[in-house]
Amino acid sequence: SQQGEEDPQALSIQEGENATMNCSYKTSINNLQWYRQNSGRGLVHLILIRSNEREKHSGRLRVTLDTSKKSSSLLITASRAADTASYFCAVTGGGNKLTFGTGTQLKVEL
């Protein structure tokens, strides 16, 4: 399986701090995506990084991809209480489907 594995499983930080979560996968990929999910609701797409890209930014989000290590990281800067959610990485490789990781539960406390 090329399922992504997120690390850590849970993360608790104070508002204003940065949050970093990591994702590792097993096989070659076409792209890697990060999604956010609030309280068991639908997922929201955050960012997509292609296999030939190394870093991408979107607002307070920064994603890096290291294909040699088969890993990616998501950095949320200056976190807010509203960032409290579960974050999933999802990879696409052989076959036309998206495979999700196990998720990181982020809690941002006031």
Next chain:
Amino acid sequence: KAGVTQTPRYLIKTRGQQVTLSCSPISGHRSVSWYQQTPGQGLQFLFEYFSETQRNKGNFPGRFSGRQFSNSRSEMNVSTLELGDSALYLCASSAGTSSLDEQFFGPGTRLTVL
């Protein structure tokens, strides 16, 4: 544009029954994918449809089936429900020609099997 809609939002069934869930993608999106989310197994891919054809299928038993209509709306059906089918079922659509692109998710249908 309206987002992805799923109906119903909540459903309670008993073992052995069957259920049909519906998904309306964002207007213009032709790819629709279905996922099952449970606390134990996480998010698992069920199947993907594009232009009324099933293009990809996950590792689920034949009790799980789906279809897509000419207007891109999709349904999934689960027959002979089991307790383990209790889950949040998520539908996602994408604008590209494959599910490799950004996925737009609906709010999900929470199915409880008693």
